[in-house]
Amino acid sequence: MNSIPQKLARRTLPKTPGVYIILNGVNHHMYVGSTVNLYTRYSQHVNELSRGKHHNEHLQRAYDRYGSDVFAFCVVDHLPDASKLVEREQLFMDLICPEYNMNPTAERNSPPSNIGRKHTPEHRANNAASRRASNAVKLQSNPDALKQEPEWITPRVEAARETNLGRKMTPDVKTRILTTRKVNNEAKREANPDAFKKSPEEIARSNATRAARRKADPTYGTTKGHVMSDKQKADLSSAHTGKKLSPASIAKREAAKRANRLAKQQELQPPLF
Numbered sequence: 001m002n003s004i005p006q007k008l009a010r011r012t013l014p015k016t017p018g019v020y021i022i023l024n025g026v027n028h029h030m031y032v033g034s035t036v037n038l039y040t041r042y043s044q045h046v047n048e049l050s051r052g053k054h055h056n057e058h059l060q061r062a063y064d065r066y067g068s069d070v071f072a073f074c075v076v077d078h079l080p081d082a083s084k085l086v087e088r089e090q091l092f093m094d095l096i097c098p099e100y101n102m103n104p105t106a107e108r109n110s111p112p113s114n115i116g117r118k119h120t121p122e123h124r125a126n127n128a129a130s131r132r133a134s135n136a137v138k139l140q141s142n143p144d145a146l147k148q149e150p151e152w153i154t155p156r157v158e159a160a161r162e163t164n165l166g167r168k169m170t171p172d173v174k175t176r177i178l179t180t181r182k183v184n185n186e187a188k189r190e191a192n193p194d195a196f197k198k199s200p201e202e203i204a205r206s207n208a209t210r211a212a213r214r215k216a217d218p219t220y221g222t223t224k225g226h227v228m229s230d231k232q233k234a235d236l237s238s239a240h241t242g243k244k245l246s247p248a249s250i251a252k253r254e255a256a257k258r259a260n261r262l263a264k265q266q267e268l269q270p271p272l273f
Contacts, residue, residue, distance in 0.1 A: 015039040019077040019088050021096070024062055025070045031059050031100035034089035036082045042073050043159075059100045 018038045022031040022045065035041035045054070050068070054060040063071065077088050090106035119127070169177075188195040198206070213220045228236075245253070 013039045013042055013075070014078070017079040017082045017085055018075050019079070019085070019092055020073060020075050021092070021098070022059065022100070023072045023074055024066060024100075025072060026066050029062065029099035030096055031056065032089060032093045032096060032098045032106075034085040034106065036085070038075060045073065046159075056100060056102060058102060062100065 015037050017034070017036045019032070019034045020038060020041070022033070024030070033041070048054040049060060049063045049071075052060065052064065054063070076092060079085060079088060086106045093101065093104065093106055185196070210220075
C-alpha cells in the first residue's frame, strides 16, 4: 500500500498492467482503476491531484478536503498483459461499488480502446508539432502561461531525481539525448547568437562562488593529487585526437609553458647569499 504523498514509494511499483484502488482512510470511500503501467499511473494520479487538476471531480474534491495523507494507492490485481484489464476492473467495481468512480462501468475510451496502443513515429511527430504550435499561441498572449507553480515543482523534481538515482542509461539513450541537446542548442544559437552568453551578473556570481569554495578548499577546481585511470586517459586521448586548436588557445598554451619554464628556472637558481 503506497500513500499518495510518498513519491519514493512509486519506485516499488512494477511497470506492468494491473487493477488498483485509491482508498480514503477517513470515510473508506474508494476509486477503482486499471492501467497498463502501474508505475506511471500512480505518478499521474499524484501529479494531477497535487495540482488540483484531476480528471475525476469527486476524487479531487475529497483530496482537497481531507488532504493527501489520508489516501493510499493499493494494487489489488497484477496481470501478465492488458487483454483482460477492463474485465478485471469491472469485476472489482461490481464487488466494491466505489464511491469516487463517476462511471459505473469500466469501459474507458470509446471503442476501439487505446489500452496498449503504440503510436507510429508520424503520429508522435504530429502530436509534438501540435503541442509546440499550441504552446506558441499561449506564450504570445501570456509569456508566463507555461510557467509551473513552485509549490509542486520541487516535489516533482525530487521524485524524478530519486526515481532515476543509480539508473544507468544505455549507450543508445545517451546518444539520443546528446543528439537532441545538440540540435536544440544549434537552433537556439541560430535564433539568438548570444543565447548561451552569460550576463555580467551571472559571471560575477559564478566567480564569487568559485572564490568562496577555493578559500574553503585550496584544491578546489584543480587536479592536484588526482590520479586518472587508464580508461580516463584513453577517453581524453581519443577526444583530443585530431582536434585543432584555435590561435587563441595555442597562444594561451605557449604563454603557460613559458611561465612554467620561468618558474622552474627561478626555483633552480642558487641563492645570492
